[in-house]
Amino acid sequence: MSVPAVPLTMRAVLLRGLGGFEQLDCRDDVPVPSPGAGEVLLRVLAAGLNNTDVNTRVGWYSKSVTDATDVAAGAATTAAQDGGWTGSPLRFPRIQGADVCGRVAAVGPGVDPARIGERVLVDPVLREPGGGEVAARYLGADCDGGFAEYVAVPAANALRVRCGWSDVELASLPCAYGAAENMLERAGLAAGETVLVTGASGGVGSAAVQLARRRGANVIAVARA
Numbered sequence: 001m002s003v004p005a006v007p008l009t010m011r012a013v014l015l016r017g018l019g020g021f022e023q024l025d026c027r028d029d030v031p032v033p034s035p036g037a038g039e040v041l042l043r044v045l046a047a048g049l050n051n052t053d054v055n056t057r058v059g060w061y062s063k064s065v066t067d068a069t070d071v072a073a074g075a076a077t078t079a080a081q082d083g084g085w086t087g088s089p090l091r092f093p094r095i096q097g098a099d100v101c102g103r104v105a106a107v108g109p110g111v112d113p114a115r116i117g118e119r120v121l122v123d124p125v126l127r128e129p130g131g132g133e134v135a136a137r138y139l140g141a142d143c144d145g146g147f148a149e150y151v152a153v154p155a156a157n158a159l160r161v162r163c164g165w166s167d168v169e170l171a172s173l174p175c176a177y178g179a180a181e182n183m184l185e186r187a188g189l190a191a192g193e194t195v196l197v198t199g200a201s202g203g204v205g206s207a208a209v210q211l212a213r214r215r216g217a218n219v220i221a222v223a224r225a
Contacts, residue, residue, distance in 0.1 A: 003117050006032060006041065006105050012148030014093040018059040018083060025093070033144065033152040035108035040115060040155045042102030042122070046171035047146035051203070052085065053096045056141045059083040085138035097146030098124040098139050101170040104158065111155045119167075120158040122146070124174055146171075176203030180211050191216030198222045 012030040016023045035041040055061055062083040083090045100122040104115050124139035139145045139153065161170060189195055195212050199205040200221035212219050 003103075003105055004043070006043075006150070008032060010149035012095050013097075015057060015096055017092050018057065018090070020058075023057065030095075030148065032150045035106055035111070035152045037109045038111060038155055039108040039152050040104045040111055040120075040158050041106040041108075041150055041152050042100065042120065042158065043105045044097075044100060044102045044146050044149055044151055045119070045167035046101045047097045048099030048171040048175070050098050050175045052098055052138075052175055053140060053145075056083070056085060056090070056096060059090075061085055061087070061141075063087075085141040086136070088142055090141070094141070095144035095146075095148050095151070096140040097148070097151070098141070098175045099171050100124075100139070100146035100151060100153075100174065101161075101167045102146070102151065102158075105150065107155070108152075115155065115158075115160075118158075118160045119162075121161050121170055121174055122151075122153050123157040123159060123178060125178065126154055126157055172203075173207075177207040177211070179204045180207035184208065184211055184215065189215055189217050192218070194218040194220065196220045196222065 008031065009029050010032050011026070011028045014025045014027055014030065016025055033041065059065055062081070064082070081089055102120055102122065104118045104120060107113055107115055122139060126137040126139060126143070128136045137143050140147070145151060189212060195217050197205050197208045197212065197219060200209050201223040205221070209219050209221050
């Protein structure tokens with residue numbers, strides 16, 4: 001498969017600060033990132049807009065914010081101090097986008113060049129090697145994400161996919177299905193057990209229903225009062 005040459009600049013949506021849509025700046029002169037050691041550079045094929053992207057933009061993850069997401073932006077000045085997904089300060093400008101389907105366009109030192117051309121999904125929870133379950137960074141919040149033509153991610157987080165799903169369909173999966181899978185795995189859900197899924201109409205809830213059924217569990221889904 002022929003892989004297009006990587007340009008020097010790209011289109012990207014930059015988040016300039018916490019707040020509403022006025023903080024988003026669509027540019028076509030953003031430098032293309034270079035993959036570092038153990039990283040791959042992806043040409044973004046599709047990127048989903050996840051609720052975590054909205055939460056990050058309005059600073060909702062800050063401990064100083066106690067309101068709902070539709071009013072959280074009012075605390076933007078204080079939320080910036082710990083508004084990252086992992087509780088770290090947000091740094092601007094930031095390219096958001098946690099849900100990414102892409103194709104490997106280049107590799108950094110230590111990564112097999114044979115990976116160039118692979119179609120991949122990105123696990124947005126970026127952990128340090130040997131760091132266990134603790135997330136060191138979250139894609140699109142603590143580091144630049146997929147609302148751009150290119151993004152650099154750890155090679156271990158770029159998971160090759162071989163299926164007939166479209167790029168857009170695949171880009172709907174990582175954040176919601178990853179969160180649901182992690183919860184079911186930690187709960188040790190087994191075939192024949194019964195699981196109650198609250199918020200079963202949302203992304204994570206819908207994913208939990210499907211993944212629990214794949215495990216052979218009996219699912220009780222709650223979607224409204």
